[in-house]
Each structure stands twice: as C-alpha cells, then as structure tokens.
Amino acid sequence: MFTEQAWTRTERLQRAIVELPFNTELAAGTLSPERFRFYLAQDARYLVGFGRALAIAAARADDHDEVAFFAASAHDAVVEERRMHQSYFARFGMSEPDLAAIGTSPTCLAYTSYLLAVAQTGSYAELVAALLPCFWVYHHVGTDILNRQHGENPYREWIETYADEGFGEAVAKCRAAADRTFFTVDSDTRERMFAAFQQATEYEWLFWDSAWRLETWPTARFRN
Numbered sequence: 001m002f003t004e005q006a007w008t009r010t011e012r013l014q015r016a017i018v019e020l021p022f023n024t025e026l027a028a029g030t031l032s033p034e035r036f037r038f039y040l041a042q043d044a045r046y047l048v049g050f051g052r053a054l055a056i057a058a059a060r061a062d063d064h065d066e067v068a069f070f071a072a073s074a075h076d077a078v079v080e081e082r083r084m085h086q087s088y089f090a091r092f093g094m095s096e097p098d099l100a101a102i103g104t105s106p107t108c109l110a111y112t113s114y115l116l117a118v119a120q121t122g123s124y125a126e127l128v129a130a131l132l133p134c135f136w137v138y139h140h141v142g143t144d145i146l147n148r149q150h151g152e153n154p155y156r157e158w159i160e161t162y163a164d165e166g167f168g169e170a171v172a173k174c175r176a177a178a179d180r181t182f183f184t185v186d187s188d189t190r191e192r193m194f195a196a197f198q199q200a201t202e203y204e205w206l207f208w209d210s211a212w213r214l215e216t217w218p219t220a221r222f223r224n
C-alpha cells in the first residue's frame with residue numbers, strides 16, 4: 001500500500017507538525033489573533049490554488065470516481081475559501097483592505113506553485129500523491145487538536161472543520177485514489193509518488209511555521 005508506507009516514511013515530520021508552536025497554541029486557544037489573521041489571509045489564497053490543482057486532477061483522472069472526487073473537492077476548496085472570507089474574516093476583525101495589506105508569503109506562493117507545477121507537468125500518480133497531504137495532514141492535525149480540547153477556545157470552529165467526519169471521508173477517498181494509482185504505475189513513478197508526498201508534507205510544516213513567523217519577503221523593502 002502506498003499510503004501506509006508514505007505515512008511511515010514521514011512519521012517524524014508528522015509528529016513535528018503537531019508539535020509546532022502554531023498548532024500547540026491553537027490547541028490551547030492562546031494563539032495571537034495577529035498570527036491567526038495572517039494564517040487566514042495566506043490560507044484563503046492557498047485554497048484557490050489548491051482548488052485549481054484539484055480541478056486539474058479531476059480532468060486528468062482515469063477513474064470516474066476520482067473525477068467526481070477531485071471535482072467535488074475543487075468546488076469545496078473554493079466554497080471554503082468564500083466561507084472563510086464571509087465568516088472568519090468578520091469574526092477576526094479583517095476588512096478587505098486589511099487582507100490586501102497582508103502580502104502572499106513566500107511559503108504560500110511556493111506551496112501553491114508547487115501543486116500547480118505538478119498538476120501541469122507531473123504524472124497523474126504524482127499529482128494525487130502531492131494532493132494527499134493537503135487532506136490527510138490537515139485532518140490529522142485537526143483531530144489531534146480536537147482531542148486536546150477542554151473548555152472554551154476561540155479557534156474551535158476552525159478546529160472542528162478539519163476534524164470533521166466529512167473531511168475524514170475526503171481523506172479516505174484521496175487515500176483510495178493514491179493506493180489504486182500506485183498499483184498501476186512503474187517503480188520510478190512509485191518513487192516519485194513518495195517524493196511528492198514528502199514534499200507536500202514539508203510544505204504543510206512550512207505553512208504553519210511561516211504563519212507563526214508572520215513570514216514576509218526580505219525583498220519587500222526594495223519595493224516602490
């Protein structure tokens with residue numbers, strides 16, 4: 001099976017993700033609103049890129065269930081992006097100008113560019129492997145954080161979205177697509193699938209870490 005092996009190969013990284021300051025403070029409810037707002041701004045942009053990569057996966061899938069799964073997920077990513085705009089941005093006191101003032105971070109641009117590059121120039125197998133951590137790592141983090149909850153947490157709704165059973169079903173479908181595809185490809189492509197899974201998981205680590213650091217472009221000071 002691809003998915004079990006891919007998880008085992010990234011086990012240390014998966015543990016490091018759950019233990020990142022961003023996630024431990026999110027779990028404790030002590031994360032600063034500034035860091036969460038920065039994260040929301042980056043994630044809204046990420047979700048559009050992710051949605052596009054999912055739509056390409058839908059177009060390239062050679063299995064009809066996978067066409068339906070990736071097309072529905074593309075829809076959900078963009079709908080989720082809009083929901084974030086409408087509810088979270090209002091709740092966390094973000095206006096459109098505030099959002100525009102937070103530039104797309106190097107990590108956000110790198111992650112979405114990576115997914116779109118694999119979508120355009122990689123194989124379908126590699127693309128499925130690159131998309132899987134976006135579902136699986138999020139669900140893993142969401143579930144882990146939910147299990148650590150006792151009492152009030154201002155970030156509870158965000159936590160529940162990703163710990164949700166519906167999101168868990170998406171993880172199962174994406175895993176099934178990756179495992180099915182793995183059996184149909186040669187050994188070189190299989191290695192590329194493991195590498196893509198690792199790469200995307202590293203980007204997941206970077207995404208939370210960069211939100212924690214309020215990451216900006218060192219070159220921003222040269223802009224007019």
Ligand SMILES: Cc1ncc(CO)c(N)n1
Binds near residue numbers: 047134138
């Ligand atoms: C960075 C990132 N990865 C995965 C998800 C899950 O959709 C998300 N919202 N953001």
